[in-house]
Amino acid sequence: MKRRVDLLSCLRCGHQPLERQGPIARCNECGRAYPMRRPGLIDCLPAAADDERRLELLLSPRQWLRLGKEAYTRRLTPPDPDLYETMRSHAGGLLLQIGCGSGRLLDELAVHPWRLRIGVDRRLAPLLRAHRSPLSGAQCLLVRASPYRIPLRDKLIDAIVINHLFSVFKDPSAVVFEAVRLLAPAGVLVCRVERRHHEPLRRLLASAGFAYYRLGDWWVSKRLDAQSEALAERAR
Numbered sequence: 399m400k401r402r403v404d405l406l407s408c409l410r411c412g413h414q415p416l417e418r419q420g421p422i423a424r425c426n427e428c429g430r431a432y433p434m435r436r437p438g439l440i441d442c443l444p445a446a447a448d449d450e451r452r453l454e455l456l457l458s459p460r461q462w463l464r465l466g467k468e469a470y471t472r473r474l475t476p477p478d479p480d481l482y483e484t485m486r487s488h489a490g491g492l493l494l495q496i497g498c499g500s501g502r503l504l505d506e507l508a509v510h511p512w513r514l515r516i517g518v519d520r521r522l523a524p525l526l527r528a529h530r531s532p533l534s535g536a537q538c539l540l541v542r543a544s545p546y547r548i549p550l551r552d553k554l555i556d557a558i559v560i561n562h563l564f565s566v567f568k569d570p571s572a573v574v575f576e577a578v579r580l581l582a583p584a585g586v587l588v589c590r591v592e593r594r595h596h597e598p599l600r601r602l603l604a605s606a607g608f609a610y611y612r613l614g615d616w617w618v619s620k621r622l623d624a625q626s627e628a629l630a631e632r633a634r
């Protein structure tokens with residue numbers, strides 16, 4: 399990987415990679431242009447699809463209150479040791495967070511030696527905040543895109559983190575299946591959900607072909623067929 403746009407594929411025609419042309423990334427096949435809002439922040443959604451408002455409709459006032467309280471306690475608490483331990487053992491490759499918001503978790507994970515940290519969110523304002531973080535730089539790529547259709551190549555990502563899977567996304571299973579498409583054969587999916595969503599998560603991971611273990615609040619999953627896929631890849 400020489401440049402960050404090399405990882406991206408066109409949402410309209412699937413062509414890859416995109417080509418950087420000044421402030422836009424362009425698909426050479428169909429000509430679609432994706433604006434780079436900042437160096438390393440690519441925008442793949444029309445402005446009208448910014449769904450700060452849709453998220454408001456999706457979450458009840460009680461959930462907002464709880465998420466707000468959680469954000470507040472997080473500011474007062476040190477980084478999550480369980481997440482640190484999990485990510486330390488999987489660090490090195492490409493990291494993706496789906497629903498990265500303003501990048502707090504992406505920043506926290508910068509202590510590990512990733513080749514690149516990628517954050518996807520459909521709201522531009524939080525992504526711009528994430529971009530202003532001192533830890534956002536050449537080792538970070540921010541993408542404004544739908545969590546169900548992420549403009550990255552198949553089997554590219556070594557570790558995917560999803561926080562609050564059932565509270566933030568309208569269709570959690572579509573997010574997990576998009577993660578399946580993106581994960582490298584030996585890749586790992588790391589999720590956290592609220593206690594009342596443990597059972598749905600268990601079912602969802604099983605239906606997507608994941609085996610998992612838990613470390614504190616985090617569910618660490620690998621695909622069951624990963625091993626055979628990895629062998630097949632090597633035989634090719």
Ligand SMILES: [Zn+2]
Pocket residue numbers: 408409410411412413425426427428429430
């Ligand atoms: Zn295209």
